[in-house]
Amino acid sequence: MNAVGLIVEYNPFHNGHAFHLSASKEVANAEVVIAVMSGNFLQRGEPALVSKWYRTKMALLNGVDIVLELPYIFAVQKAEIFANGAVSILDAAGCNAVCFGSESGDLSSFLQTIDFIDEQKQQLEENIHRFIDTGVSYPKAVSLAYHQLSDFNSYLDLAKPNNILGIEYIRAIKKQKSSLKPMTVARKNADYHDEHFASETIASATSIRKAILSKEGGQNSIGQYVPSPTEQLLSEYLIEYQVFHQWENYWNYLQFRLLQSTPEELREIYEVEEGLENRILAAALIAGSFHEFMEKIKTKRYTWTRLQRLCVHILTNTKKGQMAGPSDKASYLRLLGMTPKGKEYLNKRKKDFSLPLVSRLSSYKGKEIQLDLKAARIYSLGVAPHLTKELMNKEFKQPPILIEKG
Amino acid sequence: MNAVGLIVEYNPFHNGHAFHLSASKEVANAEVVIAVMSGNFLQRGEPALVSKWYRTKMALLNGVDIVLELPYIFAVQKAEIFANGAVSILDAAGCNAVCFGSESGDLSSFLQTIDFIDEQKQQLEENIHRFIDTGVSYPKAVSLAYHQLSDFNSYLDLAKPNNILGIEYIRAIKKQKSSLKPMTVARKNADYHDEHFASETIASATSIRKAILSKEGGQNSIGQYVPSPTEQLLSEYLIEYQVFHQWENYWNYLQFRLLQSTPEELREIYEVEEGLENRILAAALIAGSFHEFMEKIKTKRYTWTRLQRLCVHILTNTKKGQMAGPSDKASYLRLLGMTPKGKEYLNKRKKDFSLPLVSRLSSYKGKEIQLDLKAARIYSLGVAPHLTKELMNKEFKQPPILIEKG
Numbered sequence: 001m002n003a004v005g006l007i008v009e010y011n012p013f014h015n016g017h018a019f020h021l022s023a024s025k026e027v028a029n030a031e032v033v034i035a036v037m038s039g040n041f042l043q044r045g046e047p048a049l050v051s052k053w054y055r056t057k058m059a060l061l062n063g064v065d066i067v068l069e070l071p072y073i074f075a076v077q078k079a080e081i082f083a084n085g086a087v088s089i090l091d092a093a094g095c096n097a098v099c100f101g102s103e104s105g106d107l108s109s110f111l112q113t114i115d116f117i118d119e120q121k122q123q124l125e126e127n128i129h130r131f132i133d134t135g136v137s138y139p140k141a142v143s144l145a146y147h148q149l150s151d152f153n154s155y156l157d158l159a160k161p162n163n164i165l166g167i168e169y170i171r172a173i174k175k176q177k178s179s180l181k182p183m184t185v186a187r188k189n190a191d192y193h194d195e196h197f198a199s200e201t202i203a204s205a206t207s208i209r210k211a212i213l214s215k216e217g218g219q220n221s222i223g224q225y226v227p228s229p230t231e232q233l234l235s236e237y238l239i240e241y242q243v244f245h246q247w248e249n250y251w252n253y254l255q256f257r258l259l260q261s262t263p264e265e266l267r268e269i270y271e272v273e274e275g276l277e278n279r280i281l282a283a284a285l286i287a288g289s290f291h292e293f294m295e296k297i298k299t300k301r302y303t304w305t306r307l308q309r310l311c312v313h314i315l316t317n318t319k320k321g322q323m324a325g326p327s328d329k330a331s332y333l334r335l336l337g338m339t340p341k342g343k344e345y346l347n348k349r350k351k352d353f354s355l356p357l358v359s360r361l362s363s364y365k366g367k368e369i370q371l372d373l374k375a376a377r378i379y380s381l382g383v384a385p386h387l388t389k390e391l392m393n394k395e396f397k398q399p400p401i402l403i404e405k406g
Numbered sequence: 407m408n409a410v411g412l413i414v415e416y417n418p419f420h421n422g423h424a425f426h427l428s429a430s431k432e433v434a435n436a437e438v439v440i441a442v443m444s445g446n447f448l449q450r451g452e453p454a455l456v457s458k459w460y461r462t463k464m465a466l467l468n469g470v471d472i473v474l475e476l477p478y479i480f481a482v483q484k485a486e487i488f489a490n491g492a493v494s495i496l497d498a499a500g501c502n503a504v505c506f507g508s509e510s511g512d513l514s515s516f517l518q519t520i521d522f523i524d525e526q527k528q529q530l531e532e533n534i535h536r537f538i539d540t541g542v543s544y545p546k547a548v549s550l551a552y553h554q555l556s557d558f559n560s561y562l563d564l565a566k567p568n569n570i571l572g573i574e575y576i577r578a579i580k581k582q583k584s585s586l587k588p589m590t591v592a593r594k595n596a597d598y599h600d601e602h603f604a605s606e607t608i609a610s611a612t613s614i615r616k617a618i619l620s621k622e623g624g625q626n627s628i629g630q631y632v633p634s635p636t637e638q639l640l641s642e643y644l645i646e647y648q649v650f651h652q653w654e655n656y657w658n659y660l661q662f663r664l665l666q667s668t669p670e671e672l673r674e675i676y677e678v679e680e681g682l683e684n685r686i687l688a689a690a691l692i693a694g695s696f697h698e699f700m701e702k703i704k705t706k707r708y709t710w711t712r713l714q715r716l717c718v719h720i721l722t723n724t725k726k727g728q729m730a731g732p733s734d735k736a737s738y739l740r741l742l743g744m745t746p747k748g749k750e751y752l753n754k755r756k757k758d759f760s761l762p763l764v765s766r767l768s769s770y771k772g773k774e775i776q777l778d779l780k781a782a783r784i785y786s787l788g789v790a791p792h793l794t795k796e797l798m799n800k801e802f803k804q805p806p807i808l809i810e811k812g
Binding site: 173248252253255256257259260262265285286288315317374377378381385386391393 | 540658659661662663665666667668691693694719723780783784787791792795798811
């Protein structure tokens with residue numbers, strides 16, 4: 001059984017994802033689709049709109065056969081570590097290929113860009129340091145440094161997050177000496193950062209989230225951009241938990257934690273660099289919302305996304321040394337859900353998996369998974385207080401979701 | 407100007423307090439009444455119903471001339487340390503006497519009890535240890551141990567918190583070699599722990615709080631037990647901040663902090679003794695309210711009050727070593743409010759005060775006062791989110807309240 005691996009967040013699952021899924025299955029000639037999906041907190045440093053269980057259902061109802069969780073230690077991370085963790089999971093789960101979406105749909109452009117960067121490495125690093133010294137953020141410095149190289153415009157634009165991710169997936173495969181075959185399929189139009197609807201059926205996840213969270217539009221306006229199971233499951237989530245999760249739901253907790261923290265404690269948190277702690281503590285005293293808080297701590301030096309991830313780490317109290325580094329690989333495969341075909345695949349193949357397959361938290365004693373449990377508990381504080389307990393308990397008790405496909 | 411010192415919490419100021427105040431003034435032959443009052447968190451380990459500023463107004467409108475804050479490091483403490491801190495403040499503020507309420511109104515019964523305990527010290531300690539080994543709480547062991555001494559019933563009942571406090575006030579005066587004269591006046595009936603209204607005009611603070619917090623009764627039912635400024639100020643507080651503070655308002659923050667804490671971090675908190683941390687963390691996962699949480703962590707070994715104080719310290723993130731010990735005295739006098747007569751007293755006498763008089767936080771750099779500031783900020787999370795900022799900023803900006811008396 002040929003299996004193709006996808007690296008996803010599905011926040012929420014939309015038509016662009018459906019297209020990526022079927023195109024990937026086709027080009028990889030795969031019978032089975034395995035998705036490694038961020039849990040409740042995402043790479044951009046945000047809570048997912050709905051819990052990982054609902055997002056797992058969306059994935060399974062839309063053609064994914066197996067959903068594995070990308071652990072917190074990889075998920076709430078910059079592209080390099082995120083990619084390395086995700087690739088290590090797909091590799092351990094026996095995938096033949098990993099297929100990501102890109103503007104061009106042309107793998108050779110990625111391979112050539114990587115070669116080009118590697119050749120120009122020294123020059124690039126010098127340029128990066130020079131730009132960082134002017135006070136800009138690291139990603140911005142990389143992009144500027146790269147633009148100063150000759151011939152740069154024959155290659156992929158490194159200012160685009162999706163290009164960076166694609167490059168990191170390929171690099172992770174190489175670094176891990178994995179037999180995974182990297183592949184890419186062209187994305188349907190709708191730029192990643194586009195906040196407005198771009199075409200008739202494809203819209204960016206950002207614009208879809210914006211529509212979902214805006215009180216005026218509500219859910220009705222997203223029907224043409226998401227498959228019906230997504231729309232259905234979003235409605236069910238709202239009925240069950242009365243909210244969609246967003247940062248503002250956690251602002252009071254973040255503020256409380258900052259009000260009670262010392263600068264020394266804050267400095268222990270992952271990604272809190274020297275000097276940032278005082279800026280953060282001062283902002284917590286005067287901000288009236290998460291957005292206001294972010295505006296106050298933002299500087300040229302740090303990207304919004306980086307600072308949001310840092311805030312997630314404060315919320316989960318994740319210390320330096322507890323997160324994965326660029327060379328760390330996953331130590332377990334957390335199974336969130338499967339279709340009958342996925343189940344068949346697992347039954348046949350799991351004895352060859354290089355990592356333990358975890359179906360229930362209660363039956364696995366690995367230390368790192370505790371951070372996923374903690375993140376899920378903290379995430380559950382984002383719903384109405386009388387529903388917190390129910391969502392919180394799910395993490396420990398919920399068996400993998402099994403969808404019977406029609 | 408003769409000044410009498412009172413040690414109070416005024417949560418809220420009621421008719422019993424008014425009686426204590428006027429009787430104290432009379433027996434001490436005092437022109438000026440100085441109250442040292444717990445701030446936003448109280449000795450029982452609870453948030454005060456209304457902020458210290460409103461409670462200061464109640465005190466001033468009812469006959470107190472100067473209100474000084476009992477710092478957090480003394481206020482949220484067992485009787486011995488609470489008393490020692492309060493006495494050190496009244497002494498530093500130039501009081502001639504300290505006058506506390508008691509059932510008997512007879513100082514000699516306190517002095518005799520202290521002498522008796524001191525004489526029987528060795529026997530008492532042996533008894534206490536024996537009872538503690540059976541698993542009962544320290545205060546309970548003290549009371550049982552004491553009952554085993556011969557002649558105990560000629561002396562004060564050590565099971566009553568107010569007797570314990572009176573004894574500790576006298577001991578603190580002795581320990582500090584203070585020239586303060588200890589005095590006591592008889593309390594009007596209404597037992598400290600009585601939850602139901604006991605007489606026509608006097609009720610315990612506990613029963614008054616219960617009436618205020620019960621939705622059915624509301625404020626109307628307390629009119630006969632509190633002076634009109636109290637009733638008026640409680641109404642104003644409700645209009646300004648939309649709540650009375652109680653533990654349940656802080657439960658989500660306590661739970662959040664416990665969900666993100668490790669046992670090791672929890673063990674650093676003041677009063678968290680070995681072994682208690684796991685019990686506390688386990689309870690946080692299943693409790694749906696503060697009361698339910700308390701029921702789950704309660705054991706014979708710890709009193710409810712002691713555990714509530716511990717919860718306040720978790721909320722304020724107060725570590726071992728940050729609180730006062732039994733020999734520590736105050737290092738500043740925080741002025742919360744005064745009448746014109748109080749102002750006159752301060753103008754005449756403050757040059758002789760043995761401690762700095764702090765009118766505004768912004769003008770004082772002492773380290774310990776930071777804990778009062780932090781406690782006030784955390785306390786302000788108990789009001790509606792859109793009002794938090796206003797209450798929080800007050801702590802830093804509010805000058806001492808000056809009441810013009812008619």
